[in-house]
Amino acid sequence: MSQDFDLSPEALPPADGPGLFGDPAPPAAPYRVLARVWRPTRFEELIGQDAMVRILRRAFALGRVAHGFMLTGVRGTGKTTTARIIARALNCIGPDGSGGPTADPCGVCANCTAILADRHPDVLEMDAASRTGVDDVREIIEATRFRPMQARMKVFIIDEVHMLSRNAFNALLKTLEEPPAQVTFIFATTELRKVPVTVLSRCQRFDLRRVSQSELASHFGAIAAKEGAAISADALALIARAADGSVRDGLSLLDQAIALGEDGPGAEIDAAMVAGMLGQADRGVVFDLLEAVTQGRADLALGITEQAHARGADLGLMLADLLELIHTVSRLKTLPALRDTRDLPEAERVRGAELADRLSVPSLARLWQMLLKGIGEVEVAPDRADAAEMVLIRLCHVRDMPTPGDLVRRLVDAPAPETPSRPEPPADVQPADPKPIAPVLSGWRDVVAHVATCREASLHGHLRHSVHLVRFAPPIIELRLQPQAPRDLAQRLAAILSDATGTRWTIAVSRAPGEPTLAEQSETMEASGRTRAEAHPLVQAILSTFPGAQVGRLHDRRLDEYGLLPQAAPDLAFDQNELPEDD
CATH class of the missing domain: 3.30.300 (GMP Synthetase; Chain A, domain 3)
Known part of the structure; x- marks a missing residue:
């Protein structure tokens, strides 16, 4: 017996619903974090590495691509990403399958798509942190003997190469010095000083620098806009500062900050929300705290810290923020041109410049030294909050203390005891002849x-x-x-x-x-x-006024x-x- 089925679009189940025969809907694709979604796939997408990109582009244009690269830099600056881009540039064959090595890989050919998906048989990645022995390196050396299966070049990417043992490095030297024509080595490390100089001398070295705060904030703002998130400029500046030059760290923080946003049109993620997420005090609160300290207002300073502590801020981290702000104000004091740069947020350029005009360099240096010592005390104190408040009280009273220069001037201006004057020699005494004189x-x-x-x-x-x-x-x-x-x-x-x-x-x-x-x-x-x-x-009196001071070398x-x-x-x-x- 036959049965008719209605296969019209109206009768079909929705794409995200159960199947035609009542089967459960396929699971949704897992969420990919921003650091993976927005990983650069082309040289021009690398931010903050203009010098390296310019050299690599010129090398591909001239056909002078090295057989070994050493990429070094702090975490999250794009070392592994750069290695994969180089691998694609070496093996791209273009959309029509007839292209050669290029600094602008097409991204659509079989080699490009396979490398992007981390499944190319001729691009091998090894984590030297987990495979440190000489046997692991021998596997690589043995693999270099065979021609590529699919691509033009075999590319070996070894991450954290400084973790290899000495024997592993020694086993790699000969192959690295005279590799087969179809093999390229790309090393990445965060600890360049641990890599033997014999390995460094066989590679082209590129130092990936920390990305500036202004570049990071601009980059994060563009990504947030593409993700449909509204985030304030001050909040982006906080994320960029916390990233400390690392794009990956900053994207992880941005991912977390976007999750803070409230539903509804126009809801913006502000600096206070990001500061709470980072466990920091709001930047404006840190400015208020520094002004209270420089004015000697201990009551106002403790009131600020009590409110921050009630909101869940760590007072030890708040002192670290205060220390960083003192450094910023000192730089504004020493380098007035920073007031016109966009590397600093507007709040720091405006309020920081006001503090820099009001405070002297010796005062800032004294605050820095006392606060640096105080942060160490907080780390070992039984109660961090109590220790932080004691540090702030001491800072507030430092303005009433004479500076070391004032104390020295007081000592110099004090009347010195009279000393008998030496009698003048008689006027008729003539100098002796220039003859050798026996020592007395x-x-x-x-x-x-x-x-x-x-x-x-x-x-x-x-x-x-x-x-x-x-x-x-x-x-x-x-x-x-x-x-x-x-x-x-x-x-x-x-x-x-x-x-x-x-x-x-x-x-x-x-x-x-x-x-x-x-x-x-x-x-x-x-x-x-x-x-x-x-x-x-x-x-x-001086020793009691300046805790930790010591009597130096005596001069009599x-x-x-x-x-x-x-x-x-x-x-x-x-x-x-x-x-x-x-x-």
Whole structure:
């Protein structure tokens, strides 16, 4: 028995409904994230990499395409995407099947479509992060022996190549240096310094730079418009800043921000919504916080943080935003031309310029240092919010503290103790004749200083650090030597002094303890001076005013080159019969 079926369009089930015989509707295609949907497929679609694109285009035009490429840069700047575009450019045969290598692949031929779909048998991608051994590289080397199955060139794309082991790199060197004519290697890495120089020297290197915030914001705005999402310029600027030069990271954030939008015509995603999504405070709130800090309004600053904390903002991240804003204001202060560039959002150019005109560079530098230290304290504190508020309170009171320059000026302006003036020489005294003058060796330090003028650096160092003076009675010197002192020290010193004075000197070696070395005396003098300096009321006030400050190197004009006070000339009388015996 036959049965008639109505096959008119009106009687057919809808395309997205159940089947003709009641079968369930086919599942909808899974959602593809923006980073995959808007991945560039042509050189001109790469943003922020103009220099690399220009060189590659010229290389294809001249037929001078290298057999090995090294693409480096931070995450999300387009390294793997560039490698796939190069693979398509090498293997494109055009719509009619007769084309050759070109910088403008057609995108419709069999090779282009297969490479775009990641299923071309002659374009092989390997993740070196998971396949690091020499056996994995040997598989690639073995594959280079065979001609391409479908394409013109075999292309091997190795991502994160710096993860390969040393043996794997060594196994690859010979093939990389002299590859078959139909093979091209494209390496991508975020850690170029970990790639052996022997590999780098066999590749053309391209550094993919971070994409500027203005380029990212413009790119994200165009994509949002194509996706039918309304997002404000300030919100795009927040996403671009958070992306930190990475297109992929920014597209992931944009994907998340678009999901924040409310249904209804004209509903716009604003900066406050994006800031909440990123866990950041609104940029205007950060400006208000910086103004409160620079005005010393601790009550206003804490009120701002309480409201931000109630909205779910992390006060530690808020301090990081404040630190970044101080850097921006400092750049506006130092580079006034930034006020006219489009790399900064309008709010930062206007309010940031006002703060830059009002704040001095030393004030900004002091805020930066204190805030940088405070952020470290927040990270280790039991309660991040409490620690962040304490940092802000300290910042608000810093405006009442004298700067280090003011303290130095106070010390300089303080009346100095009077010192007796030296008597002027008589007017009738004439200068001596320019004849060699024997050195005045009135003490042990004079002897050591004279050795320093004789180009005896090694001997001079041992006299300072390895020699203890037991007795000084010219032309007799009694010394105790430390084990590291050279054995011929006494003979060398005696010869130098005899040549300088014309008198025979005797350098005796003793086992008596003697004085501390000159270096030990200098260290003792410096420690004593530091103790006295730290006990001074003004220094104590400075240390308490600036937490973490330390007393640096002391400079005392009274001290000689050995860090010691001048010593009085000793009694040079000695008994010739009291010569010590040499040990």
